[in-house]
Amino acid sequence: MTNISGPLIQAKNTSKKSGSLMQKANPKTDNPLFVGSVEKAFSVLQAFGQHKKSLSLKEISEITGIGKSAAQRFCYTLVELGFLERDDSSRRMRPAARLLGLSHSYLASNPISSIAAPYLLQARENSGEAVNLGIPMDQDVIYIARLASTNSHIAHPIVGGRAPMFCTSSGRAYLSTLSQDEISDLLDESDLTPITRHTIIDKQEILRKIDDVLNKGYAMANQECIVGELTIAAPILGPDHKGIGSVNICVTRPAWTMESVEEKLAPIVCQTAHNITLALSN
Amino acid sequence: MTNISGPLIQAKNTSKKSGSLMQKANPKTDNPLFVGSVEKAFSVLQAFGQHKKSLSLKEISEITGIGKSAAQRFCYTLVELGFLERDDSSRRMRPAARLLGLSHSYLASNPISSIAAPYLLQARENSGEAVNLGIPMDQDVIYIARLASTNSHIAHPIVGGRAPMFCTSSGRAYLSTLSQDEISDLLDESDLTPITRHTIIDKQEILRKIDDVLNKGYAMANQECIVGELTIAAPILGPDHKGIGSVNICVTRPAWTMESVEEKLAPIVCQTAHNITLALSN
DNA sequence: GTAAATAGTATTGTTATTCAATACTTATGT
DNA sequence: ACATAAGTATTGAATAACAATACTATTTAC
The missing domain is CATH 1.10.10.10 (Winged helix-like DNA-binding domain superfamily/Winged helix DNA-binding domain)
Incomplete structure (x- = not known):
């Protein structure tokens, strides 16, 4: 009975190269077509x-x-x-x-959210909890579909929200599908500022957690973005077996513990991510 | 058991002055600041x-x-x-x-969707059907919050979708809060092309339907946008008693009839719109 | 399989459009 | 009420956007 229904962190610039518009020689923006x-x-x-x-x-x-x-x-x-x-x-x-209207043209043109929708709904029904579909965007995850938990009568989560990859289950699930070099590069470009006092910011520890995903098939995060929020996620794979996004489920303490999340929700997120992966490859 | 869960009509240019960028003398775009x-x-x-x-x-x-x-x-x-x-x-x-990300900045900055959210959820729970929150945009209604019916396992409706005002319950509910002149002007600027064979395109008949809303408190539309779709809507009022949007509920034939919609859903939409009106004024 | 046609890409000189600076007006706060 | 800060309007200078066009690649037709 809380209004926390997903990672609501706002799009803080999680890239190191922050600040105002860069005006260095940039092959992209120097093109006369720009x-x-x-x-x-x-x-x-x-x-x-x-x-x-x-x-x-x-x-x-x-x-x-x-x-x-x-x-x-x-x-x-x-x-x-x-x-x-x-x-x-x-x-x-x-x-x-x-x-x-602009986001609508994205959502209407891109099949991923509509193809994933029935599986996400099913996941929400099976879990009763908040379910999100996220895709990578720079050093963040951006949520392109969000379902509130069935007993959330307070708020509904907002599509387009972003959260850093390094400290979310969604992000780490996605990262686990990349090569070591790609993961390392992305983390190096990330701003590893802690968001809560539980945020893991040590690169080695993050890498270890990402490595765990390969064994277990799912990633977890314990209050790393929002105090009291536990999340679990599994990657959605593209045709080349690289991640294209992830499904996650968010719940809150003290009703849930990391153990109960792992036991009850891991099968659901994994199954859902797998179903979406299959649906997208057809 | 259908995937129709709301007015999914895409943003056809419902204004008469369509076509390419207008290059006539325009005080707005001629301003050197433009x-x-x-x-x-x-x-x-x-x-x-x-x-x-x-x-x-x-x-x-x-x-x-x-x-x-x-x-x-x-x-x-x-x-x-x-x-x-x-x-x-x-x-x-x-x-x-x-x-x-752009739509997110709108949704995060504008309180209307988050304030309305709990009432919309309640309406969906009470009705079990698809609930939408729409606001006026030119000659269209744009849906800024959408909840799928509880038994829709197929698709979820997309925020940012638009539908013409003149032939939707949402639109006519909103229009009913305007002055006769404003209504007339808006209809004159609308492209009254029928979308289904049930679309009402006669201005007088539309005006009569809008007038009905004032008496009943709610608007209805019978398959005017999507064949098989019945909708009912009530206006949300701003501090000046002018409409700022509307709540609608969408259901499908043959499970529902216009009569059953009126009987079962009118109280829900009216109550919901009223609650949101109150919540916004505080 | 080759040719023709169509769509996409790169380049360039011209000038219109964007630009920063600044003057002016309106709001805010002590 | 005055001082300070923010917002708005104007302007001349020059850069950056522009349309035309030449060039390349890809599709379609035969």
Whole structure:
């Protein structure tokens, strides 16, 4: 009876190369085909990712690193296009509902969430708990489908939420399908700042946990993102046997313990991930 | 036992003033603060809205009305930024998961969906059927929270989906809170093309149905968007008693009839919409 | 299997559009 | 009420975006 129904961590920049727009020689962005204005516009929209609330022009200018004039012009443009809303009294901007249309085009065009849906529903029914489908995105996992636990009457989890890979069961399940080098590189690029006092930040220990996944078939995390939250996850494999995402189930203490999670939920996540893997390969 | 769990109509351009980017004197876009490149970039992303599948460069160029070179540059840019994915073998573009981050910033910043969530869950529990929360967007309703019916084991509805206002219960529930002039104007700007053979397209008849909502407190639609789908909706009011959205419940024939919907579901939608209205005003 | 046609990619010179700076206006807080 | 800070409007300069076009690769037709 709690409102914790999944990893709700907001998309903190979990990459080391953080900060404002990098302006180093970049083969990608130096290409004359690259339109810099577009990058700036999106940097404005993404400024709202980390700082949930609304933002003032000045804050946007500071967060994005684009100047005051630029912030002004891009905010004006985005408001005109309907992707930002401006509160005329406070002059603060906030993301507008039109943004949902963009995510809709992803969800509608990409079969993974619709193919996975019935299996996720089944997993939720079998477990009664919150079930999530996540895919890798940089050093994070991004949740593309989320089901609240059947007895959560408080909140429903939000699609598009992100959590660091290194300290989530979802992330470690996915990582277990990569080569040692790939895992190591990703961890090196991750910001291993602890989120709770249970977050494991020692690279060797993380590697050991990831290695465990290969033996057991599932990954677990004990309150590493949210105090009181226990999660278990299994990887979904692509045609080349590399991970393309993972299924996880989240529960809370003290109703659950790591032992009961392992006993009751491991078979469900593994079966679900396996079913989705098969469904996707057809 | 069907997979129809809500209005899944894709965002057909329901405005009359359709077609490519308008290049008439427009006080909004003529403002020197307006950055045209941003508009073009979003027009590329939105091209995927109506045409679910992936798109080739040429198709994007044609749909958006921006030239071939421009399509090339904006696609390159969007791919680099990670908002589009390019299939190297087919050279076709499709929306990428990173777009979910944008919708997440909306959902996380706007309290409406989280405040409404518990009431929607309750409505779903009481009805067992699919429940949606929609808000107005141009001539459409956009669904910002969706719950599948408890016995839908097939699919889950996608947030961000749109459906025309004039022929949905959600839309007409919302419209009923506007002034006659506002309703009339919106209908005039709507593309009243029938979607099914049950779609009501006569303006007078639509106005009559909207007027009915004022008496009954709820709107209904009989297979106007999807054959076999019956829906009922009630408006959510803002502080000024103007609508800010609506709650609807969708069911399917032949398990349900218009009569049974009215009898069983009207009290639920009305109560839910009322509860959400109250919750938002606090 | 070859040719024709179509789609995608790279390059370039021109100029329109974005740009930062700054002046001006409105809000905020002491 | 004044001072400070934030937001808005304007402008001239020049960069970055632009469309056209040449080039390459891939599909389609025969």
